[in-house]
Amino acid sequence: ELKVEQNPLFLSMQEGKNYTIYCNYSTTSDRLYWYRQDPGKSLESLFVLLSNGAVKQEGRLMASLDTKARLSTLHITAAVHDLSATYFCAVVPLNYGGSQGNLIFGKGTKLSVKP
Amino acid sequence: GAGVSQTPSNKVTEKGKYVELRCDPISGHTALYWYRQSLGQGPEFLIYFQGTGAADDSGLPNDRFFAVRPEGSVSTLKIQRTERGDSAVYLCASSPTSGGRTDTQYFGPGTRLTVL
Numbered sequence: 339e340l341k342v343e344q345n346p347l348f349l350s351m352q353e354g355k356n357y358t359i360y361c362n363y364s365t366t367s368d369r370l371y372w373y374r375q376d377p378g379k380s381l382e383s384l385f386v387l388l389s390n391g392a393v394k395q396e397g398r399l400m401a402s403l404d405t406k407a408r409l410s411t412l413h414i415t416a417a418v419h420d421l422s423a424t425y426f427c428a429v430v431p432l433n434y435g436g437s438q439g440n441l442i443f444g445k446g447t448k449l450s451v452k453p
Numbered sequence: 454g455a456g457v458s459q460t461p462s463n464k465v466t467e468k469g470k471y472v473e474l475r476c477d478p479i480s481g482h483t484a485l486y487w488y489r490q491s492l493g494q495g496p497e498f499l500i501y502f503q504g505t506g507a508a509d510d511s512g513l514p515n516d517r518f519f520a521v522r523p524e525g526s527v528s529t530l531k532i533q534r535t536e537r538g539d540s541a542v543y544l545c546a547s548s549p550t551s552g553g554r555t556d557t558q559y560f561g562p563g564t565r566l567t568v569l
Contacts, residue, residue, distance in 0.1 A: 342495075371557065380544060381496070381560040426495050439484055439548065440509060441558060443495030 340365045340431055344444035351417050351451055359447045361410040361427035370410045371441065372401050373426045381426065385412075417451045424448045455479065457561035459545050465567045466535055474530040474564045478547030485528050486558060487520055488544040496544055502528060503550065535568045542566070 341364040351357050361370070369388050373381040385394045387403035387410060394401050398421065400413045410427055428441040458477045466472050478485050484503055488496035498512040502522045510520075517535075522528040532539055542565050546558040 373560075380562045381546075383557050383559065386557050428495070439550075439558070440486060440498040440501050440512070441488075441496070442498070445493075445495050 340442050342427060342429055342442050342444040344425075344427060344447050347445060347447060349447055349449045351414075351449070353418055353451055353453050354416050356416065357414050359412040359414070359425060359449075361412070361444055363408050363410075363427075363429045363442070365408075365429065365431040365442070367408075367429040367431055368405065369430050370403050371428045371430075372410070372412055373428065375424045375426065375446070377423075384425075414449075417449075419451050419453060422449055422451045457545055457547050457559055459543075459561040459564050461564060462562065463565045463567075465569065467569050468535060468537060470535050470568075472532050472535055472566065474532075474543050474566070476528045476530070476545030476547075476561060478526065478528070478545070479559055480526075481549065482547035482559075483525070483550045484548045484558075485522060486546045486548075487528070487530050488546065490542045490544055490563070492541075499530070499543075532566075535566075537568045540566055540568045 343362045345360050371386050372384040374384050375381050385401040390405040392403045398415045403410045424446040426443050426446045428443040460475045486501050487499040490496040500520050501509040505522055505525045517533045520530045542563040544563045545561045548556045548558045
């Protein structure tokens with residue numbers, strides 16, 4: 339069974355603090371996505387990680403991928419209130435020559451940054 | 454440019470009724486996906502179109518669900534004999550395709566379906 343597991347599922351942090359969200363997946367995949375979802379809104383693409391060791395950074399968020407460990411991390415540096423949202427990781431399973439594109443999502447990490 | 458649009462934004466229906474949900478993808482995107490998101494969960498894959506054809510419909514929960522994309526652009530998700538358990542947000546996404554691989558998926562705002 340294909341599984342994508344995120345932890346923690348809920349995260350409450352103080353502004354200015356650092357924290358890491360973890361995403362483990364059970365299937366072979368060569369690409370991993372991070373999305374952000376604000377309450378009542380759709381998903382916004384943050385990062386796509388395409389190879390082992392890939393690291394991408396945007397503002398206070400940095401994502402990395404270890405395909406051997408089947409692990410991705412989303413690191414938050416000096417959190418601010420505007421980062422409060424739910425963050426999802428998703429993988430594309432490698433099937434049938436790799437042309438399948440459907441995403442398998444984790445349950446999401448609900449982040450709340452408090453002043 | 455215009456993103457993925459979905460109509461209606463909200464749909465309330467009675468158990469047993471038929472509903473249609475529409476998705477208008479980003480112009481030029483050949484791949485189109487439907488997902489369903491229940492409260493507090495991540496989106497779950499339903500069906501994937503590459504052009505006009507359904508490349509993968511393995512996520513459709515049963516034969517009450519059907520989707521079409523007759524001209525390779527707009528898609529309609531059709532649900533017959535709706536049940537209360539069908540209540541969820543239905544998300545559509547589209548992506549470009551190159552070299553046989555699909556790229557980042559861009560999501561629409563979703564249609565919130567409530568079955569009473």
